Amino acid sequence: MSIDNILMQSTAEAVKALYGLDFPAEKVTLQTTKKEFEGNLTVVVFPFLKASRKGPEATGQEIGEYLVANCEAVQSFNVIKGFLNIVIKPSFWASVLGHIAADANYGFKQETPESQLVMIEYSSPNTNKPLHLGHVRNNLLGYSLSEIMKANGYKVVKTNIVNDRGIHICKSMLAWQKWGNGITPEQAGKKGDHLIGDFYVLFDKHYKAEVKEIMENDPEVKAIECEDADKTKEARKAAAEAKSPLMKEAREMLKKWEAGDEEVRSVWRMMNEWVYAGFDATYKRMGVDFDKIYYESDTYLEGKEKVLEGLEKGIMYRREDNSVWADLTADGLDHKLLLRSDGTSVYMTQDIGTAKLRYQDYPIDKMIYVVGNEQNYHFQVLSLLLDKLGFKWGKDLVHFSYGMVELPEGKMKSREGTVVDADDLMDEMVNSALDTILEREAENAAKGKPSEFTNDEKQEIARVVGLGALKYFLLKVDPRKNMMFNPKESIDFNGNTGPFIQYTYARIQSLLRKANPADLTADFSGVEPNEKEVALIQRLSDFPAIISEAGVTYSPALIANYVYELVKEFNQYYHGYTILGEDDAKVRAFRLALSNQVATIARRGIALLGIEVPSRM
RNA sequence: GGUUCCGUAGCUCAGCUGGAUAGAGCAACAGCCUUCUAAGCUGUGGGCCGAGCGUUCGAAUCGCUCCGGAAUCACCA
Numbered sequence: 001m002s003i004d005n006i007l008m009q010s011t012a013e014a015v016k017a018l019y020g021l022d023f024p025a026e027k028v029t030l031q032t033t034k035k036e037f038e039g040n041l042t043v044v045v046f047p048f049l050k051a052s053r054k055g056p057e058a059t060g061q062e063i064g065e066y067l068v069a070n071c072e073a074v075q076s077f078n079v080i081k082g083f084l085n086i087v088i089k090p091s092f093w094a095s096v097l098g099h100i101a102a103d104a105n106y107g108f109k110q111e112t113p114e115s116q117l118v119m120i121e122y123s124s125p126n127t128n129k130p131l132h133l134g135h136v137r138n139n140l141l142g143y144s145l146s147e148i149m150k151a152n153g154y155k156v157v158k159t160n161i162v163n164d165r166g167i168h169i170c171k172s173m174l175a176w177q178k179w180g181n182g183i184t185p186e187q188a189g190k191k192g193d194h195l196i197g198d199f200y201v202l203f204d205k206h207y208k209a210e211v212k213e214i215m216e217n218d219p220e221v222k223a224i225e226c227e228d229a230d231k232t233k234e235a236r237k238a239a240a241e242a243k244s245p246l247m248k249e250a251r252e253m254l255k256k257w258e259a260g261d262e263e264v265r266s267v268w269r270m271m272n273e274w275v276y277a278g279f280d281a282t283y284k285r286m287g288v289d290f291d292k293i294y295y296e297s298d299t300y301l302e303g304k305e306k307v308l309e310g311l312e313k314g315i316m317y318r319r320e321d322n323s324v325w326a327d328l329t330a331d332g333l334d335h336k337l338l339l340r341s342d343g344t345s346v347y348m349t350q351d352i353g354t355a356k357l358r359y360q361d362y363p364i365d366k367m368i369y370v371v372g373n374e375q376n377y378h379f380q381v382l383s384l385l386l387d388k389l390g391f392k393w394g395k396d397l398v399h400f401s402y403g404m405v406e407l408p409e410g411k412m413k414s415r416e417g418t419v420v421d422a423d424d425l426m427d428e429m430v431n432s433a434l435d436t437i438l439e440r441e442a443e444n445a446a447k448g449k450p451s452e453f454t455n456d457e458k459q460e461i462a463r464v465v466g467l468g469a470l471k472y473f474l475l476k477v478d479p480r481k482n483m484m485f486n487p488k489e490s491i492d493f494n495g496n497t498g499p500f501i502q503y504t505y506a507r508i509q510s511l512l513r514k515a516n517p518a519d520l521t522a523d524f525s526g527v528e529p530n531e532k533e534v535a536l537i538q539r540l541s542d543f544p545a546i547i548s549e550a551g552v553t554y555s556p557a558l559i560a561n562y563v564y565e566l567v568k569e570f571n572q573y574y575h576g577y578t579i580l581g582e583d584d585a586k587v588r589a590f591r592l593a594l595s596n597q598v599a600t601i602a603r604r605g606i607a608l609l610g611i612e613v614p615s616r617m
Numbered sequence: 618g619g620u621u622c623c624g625u626a627g628c629u630c631a632g633c634u635g636g637a638u639a640g641a642g643c644a645a646c647a648g649c650c651u652u653c654u655a656a657g658c659u660g661u662g663g664g665c666c667g668a669g670c671g672u673u674c675g676a677a678u679c680g681c682u683c684c685g686g687a688a689u690c691a692c693c694a
Contacts, residue, residue, distance in 0.1 A: 034637065044636055046674065056674085082674080083637060126694080166694065296694090323692065332620085340692040347694050376621055377689050403623080404687080436656065447650090465656090477630065480622065482687065484629065493656040495642035496630075500656075507654055514653060561631060561641090568641080571657070580653045617656080 002541055003041070003088060003096060004030055006073055011043050014066040021051035032538060038078055039085030040534060046082045056082035090528035093537045094590060098525065100540055101597050107543040107604065109153030117155040117363055120146050122370035123288070124161050127275045128168040129197035131282050131422040133405050133485065134372065137474050140610060141402055142370040143288040144475055144556040147608045152551035157362055160290045161354060164272055165297045170253040172196045173267055174246070175203035185274050191281060191423065192274025207246050214240035282422055287467070287610050292361065294354060302353025303345055306389060307338045315388045328384055336381050351382055355391060367393050368554070373401040373480070400554055403482035405474070420485075430466035432491045433499070437462055437617075452616070461617045465499050468611045472498030475609050476560040496564050498611055501602055504567045506617040507574070508599040515580060515592055522589035532573045533594060539566050543601050547608070556609050563605035570598045 005025075012025035029044040045060045052059040060079035067074045067086065075089040100106050122142020125131055131139075146156045176183075176199045185192040214221055221239045226232040241247060256264045283289060307324055310316045316326050316338060324339035338349050345353070358364060369379060379399035386394025407420065437458050441451050453461070473490045477483045493499045512520065529537065542562070550558040579595065582588040603613050 029636075031636080037637085042637090046636075049674080081637065163694065168694080321692090334619095334690075337692060342692080344692085346692070350694085372688090373622065374688055375694095378694095380621085401622080433656095440656065443655095452654090478623095481630090482623075486629075489629070489643070492643070497642085497656095500642095503654080503656055507657090511653055557631085564641085565631090572659090574653085575658045578653085617654085 002544075003073060003092070003538075004541075004545075006071070007041055007043070007067075007086065010067055010071040010074075011063060013070070014063045015048050015051065018062055018066060019048065019051040021048065023048070023051075033085050037080060037083075037085050038087065040088045040538060041086050043084040043086065044082060045079075045084050049082075060084040088534075090534070091526050093529050093534050094524055094527045096541055097529075097537050097590070097594060097597060100537075100601075101593055107547050107601070108151045109548075111150070111153050111155055115153050115155045116365040117157065118149050118366040118368060119157045119159055119358060119362060119364050120149070120368045120370065121159045121161060123283075123290075124163065124371065125279060126166075126168060127162060127164045127193075127196070127272050128172045128200045130191070130193040130278060133407075133420040133422065133425060136286070136422050136425065136470070137402060137405050137483075138370055138372070139283070139286055139288045140471050140474050141400065141479055141556065144609050145368065145370065145400065145554055147610065148547065148550050148554070148556065148559070151547050151608060154366075154551075157292060157364075158290045159292045159294065159358070161294045161296060161299070163296050165257065165300060167250060167254050168200070169268065169271075170250045170257065171203040171207075172200040173264075173271060174250050174253055175199040175206070176271065177267070185277070191278035192271075192276075193278030193282070194421075194423070196271055196275050196278075203246070203250075207244060210244050210246055211237065211240045214243055218243065282426075285426055285467075286422070287612075294357065296350065296354075299354045299357055300345060300350045302356055303349035303351070304339065304343075304353070306352050306356055307349055310385075310389055326385060326388075328381065331384055333381060333384070336385075338385075348378065348381065348385070351378075352385060352389065355382075355386055355394075359391060364393055367397045368400050369397065370400045370402070373403055375399070376401055398554065400479070402479040405483055405485045408484065408486050425487075426467060426470065428487065429470045429491070430462050433466035433469065434458065434462035436491075436493060437465075457616075461614050464612045464614045465502055465617060468498035468502050468606075468613075469493070470498075471609055471611050472501070472560060472606070475556045476564070478557050479555065496561075498606070501563055501567045501606055502611075502613050503617060504571055504574075505599050505602055505613045506615060508570075508595045509615045511579060511595055512592065512599075519585070519589050519592055520596075522585060524586050524590035524593060527586050527590040529590065529594075530577075532569075532577070533591075536566075536569060536573060536594060536598060539569060540597055540601055543605070546605075550608075559605050559608050563602050566598060566605075567602050570595070 008025045008028040008030055011028045011030075012023050015021050015023045027047075029047065031042050031044070033039040033042045043060075043063065045056055045063060048059055048063070049056060052062070054062075057079055060077075060082065064077035064079060064084050064086070068077060073088050073092045074086055076087045078085050120142055122145075123135065123139050125135060142158070146158050149156050176196070179202060180199060183195070185195050188195050190198075215236050216222075218240065221236050221243065224232065224235050224239055226235050253264055257268060307316060310326070311318065311324060316324050318324050319341075321341040322343070323337060323341040326336045326338060328334060328336055336348060337346055338352075339345065355367075358367075371379065376399065379397070379401075383394055383397050383399075386397065388394075437453075441453075445451070469490055473485070474483075476496060490497075493503075546559060546562045550556065574595075577591070579588065579591045582591060606613065
């Protein structure tokens with residue numbers, strides 16, 4: 001039992017014994033004591049005043065006295081206003097540290113046969129362009145969420161739905177056929193996803209030129225007049241777009257694709273393979289993976305059946321033009337189209353189909369969709385529809401909605417070429433980490449210190465640190481918020497950053513390497529830790545609560561900030577206290593054990609964010 | 618206009634199931650490398666927690682109303 005639980009229990013007992021009030025132990029408000037007051041933990045006594053019929057001071061006094069007399073761990077107390085500050089016996093803390101150190105999976109819950117199965121969908125790329133910064137946030141959140149859920153004892157299936165069909169893919173294909181001269185990624189010396197993305201951009205360029213051409217020269221288009229100049233321009237543009245031969249060709253290609261035209265399909269398969277190879281490399285480098293991948297080309301027809309089933313049950317209705325709709329006005333939403341008048345599916349229908357397939361594949365208890373907040377409405381509707389259609393997890397599916405990543409220069413727009421490519425970004429981070437390493441080495445060399453690392457080691461450290469910086473920066477922010485990604489700042493290795501955590505970890509590893517093996521295994525029971533050490537142990541003992549809370553709120557940010565606080569606190573301690581030079585063997589062993597435990601918990605914590613840790617840096 | 622989300626130091630962000638005098642980092646300024654890794658540490662300055670009202674012993678936190686910003690409201694995905 002943790003010290004928190006012991007105190008909550010004892011306080012509840014005290015309240016019962018003193019005032020006859022049955023106060024649930026878990027409702028006792030306990031907080032770590034503020035620095036300026038004496039004590040480790042503080043009980044808020046206001047809730048007991050009605051039962052005690054005394055003032056806050058007197059009530060706190062009575063409860064404090066009861067605790068000192070009846071609770072083993074309590075040494076002394078003081079009361080300030082309604083706050084009962086409790087001092088835990090110093091020797092007690094050493095045993096707490098011992099317990100934490102002895103548990104190889106401290107903070108993590110075990111998965112059991114009865115564990116709920118949660119499916120987490122994330123990434124969901126389109127196959128017409130490479131992954132960008134927005135995907136990076138998505139991927140990191142999805143992966144981290146999966147790790148956090150596992151740590152909370154859930155069975156997790158990570159899934160990815162690849163949007164591999166549609167007009168956008170046809171655009172890339174068409175551009176490649178027209179202007180590509182049969183070029184392959186190998187010949188171009190590019191990753192497949194980048195090559196295809198380039199052709200997508202090329203299509204757009206030609207298409208725009210074509211539209212401009214038509215607007216200026218086509219007599220029919222020029223004849224269009226509206227009430228004002230802006231509207232005229234808009235209408236002419238729309239007319240020109242409709243007339244564009246390129247777009248017509250793309251649409252025709254899509255029709256052929258849907259009809260199963262072998263020529264189109266074979267090009268499509270080949271180009272998609274190129275893209276997947278590119279994605280795989282990006283995912284691998286990012287450190288994310290999937291247990292099951294669904295392709296929209298397999299699932300996009302699936303939802304229709306389910307919708308027709310809903311139509312029979314009266315959940316949906318058919319309009320005169322033959323289109324099928326769901327009436328969600330009773331739930332405060334609008335009418336939603338599910339099948340077009342020509343009988344084809346829309347996005348929502350496909351998502352219903354995908355849900356059906358997934359449910360056939362896995363006994364899902366809970367579904368989490370990691371998708372940007374621009375789709376909040378979509379998921380509100382999806383949840384209602386799945387529920388009405390009888391999916392047991394439909395009603396409380398979680399749309400893990402996250403905000404946009406903005407840049408200091410403004411919003412990312414693919415059309416304006418301000419998109420930050422995921423691969424380029426990772427390169428940039430790793431390179432800048434390497435620069436910093438080389439800079440430091442140059443400084444050391446000037447002082448006569450030789451380099452400690454081979455070139456390979458430097459590369460590996462740069463990789464781990466560069467990616468760690470990126471991951472930590474994106475995950476430490478509340479996912480719901482739009483965030484500012486400042487490349488320059490993210491490269492800064494000071495402050496609340498991944499590298500700072502990794503650095504502290506590496507220093508502790510170095511410390512442990514230098515220690516005498518006998519010190520590492522020595523018994524430290526009965527050691528009375530100082531204030532700083534107590535604070536660190538207290539923080540370490542919060543770890544399980546942080547993980548389970550993160551599981552409830554699905555927030556990697558919670559864990560990120562916890563680890564940072566822990567590491568920062570340790571750093572301050574590290575600079576102020578002697579560890580290896582400590583004369584008392586027991587104290588030395590205790591301090592090494594504490595250091596080791598801080599490193600261990602920090603590593604476990606940021607592993608939940610997908611961040612690696614170097615043993616030297 | 619309807620719906621949802623966000624407004625905390627100059628900047629980037631914590632804190633939000635109500636608890637003591639609201640915290641970090643960056644930036645600025647002043648210190649600390651014969652000392653277990655200075656990618657570090659210490660100190661200084663910096664705030665009507667968007668505004669108002671309400672709920673109560675107590676509000677950055679909960680409720681309502683405004684103000685500001687974002688997203689969304691397609692027979693696109």
